[in-house]
Amino acid sequence: MSNTQIIPIVMPKWGLEMREGTVQDWLVKEGERIAVGQAIVDVETDKISNAVEAADAGLLRRIVGQSGELLPVKSLLAVMAEPEVADADIDAYIAAFEVPDAGADDEDSGPAFDHAEVDGIRVRFARRGPDEGVPVLFIHGFGGDLNNWLFNLDAVAERHPVIALDLPGHGGSDARLPGTSLPALAGFVARFLDQAGVPGRLHMVGHSMGGAIALQLALDAPGRVASLALVSPAGLGQEINTGYTDGFVQAQSRRELKPVLEQLFADPALVSRQMVDDMLKYKRLDGIEPLLGELGAALFAAGRQSTVLAERLQALDKPLLVFWGEDDQVIPAAQAANAGPQAEVIRFAGTGHMAMLEKAGEVNAALLKHLARAG
Structure with a gap:
């Protein structure tokens, strides 16, 4: 099964200095269909709390980031995929997911x-x-x-x-x-x-x-x-x-x-x-x-x-x-x-x-x- 049918939801980077965030409360449940712009999970940073909004529409198949977890920016929070995508493919996607190097990304975009x-x-x-x-x-x-x-x-x-x-x-x-x-x-x-x-x-x-x-x-x-x-x-x-x-x-x-x-x-x-x-x-x-x-x-x-x-x-x-x-x-x-x-x-x-x-x-x-x- 192609990974293009699996859509990741990741820890956002809010502001110029954010490096990590704490998952607070999920506002949606596995099996729920999500619309673009819908608030899906509350995240707390060292500055303030805010809701992560869905950038894509889809079916929420798996929540990965659990409430209370402190995770780096771009960590996998959840996965969306249509029903025809097998659970085994989602398991494999989650297991293979690697958090991009946020430091290297910042370096590419110049100093903060x-x-x-x-x-x-x-x-x-x-x-x-x-x-x-x-x-x-x-x-x-x-x-x-x-x-x-x-x-x-x-x-x-x-x-x-x-x-x-x-x-x-x-x-x-x-x-x-x-x-x-x-x-x-x-x-x-x-x-x-x-x-x-x-x-x-x-x-x-x-x-x-x-x-x-x-x-x-x-x-x-x-x-x-x-x-x-x-x-x-x-x-x-x-x-x-x-x-x-x-x-x-x-x-x-x-x-x-x-x-x-x-x-x-x-x-x-x-x-x-x-x-x-x-x-x-x-x-x-x-x-x-x-x-x-x-x-x-x-x-x-x-x-x-x-x-x-x-x-x-x-x-x-x-x-x-x-x-x-x-x-x-x-x-x-x-x-x-x-x-x-x-x-x-x-x-x-x-x-x-x-x-x-x-x-x-x-x-x-x-x-x-x-x-x-x-x-």
Whole structure:
């Protein structure tokens, strides 16, 4: 029997640093027919949990990865095959399956991260996807880094060149700021693009503070921006939960930080111990806490956003897609209405401030359609 009739389901690689994942709960049973895009198994990484979605349709014949197993990326999780495929052929396929060398694969695709120096600030960034086409730039939010897009970058990079950066004072970039206003941050991103060899038009995807930066750049340099896709963006209204931003800056321990991070998600169980530990490690870097305090005070003082761009959006002749979680505890979902009549707005029930993580499949599908229309 030919192995082409047997379809493997493997441990995905989410993000640039994932090496392994833990199988949690199977959402389907052996003997069940699976549709493309169907959630089939929950997997926990050291960043967050997510559901693996079926890339192919078929009949689930054998579950290989059992709940609780920690498995390397590309390990065999399950096998799909039609009824006429003999059990013995499936047994032989599983026995012969070898996990590809993930390290060699990474080497072929180049280093996970690159760096550029902009205004004397060293910026960490990543590239993925084809060389041709209009690039897509991902900008994270306050206190985040490019790993906030771990479920989105590879999905978009299948069709478009992708760039994601760590803003100054975030992630692997230097703990220095080019200024604390939206125009200063947007100007820095524009100069980063020049330094990274992206001088022309690009699509911009921004989350929270990163969404406001993307909006500001589109308003300041409209010729550079082909389209905008924003996830719970700042910049569309005055209200913001500074209990979150201030709490994030001030938290000194796991006990203090965990309830702050839980405000990001509709399901607080998504905040893993590793996520808390990673955030504490970042906050304890020299200069980070005062830098975040300065940035938060400038942009989000006294429970209000200092810069609201909504009234200027009528002059923005760009395709605009906005995602918002109905249960966003950081920036109210009602501000989506301020995106204007030209915007396509998608609101998710049971979702908080991190829709790109909480509803990754839906966000990716809508984002790819938006990018295809925008050209």
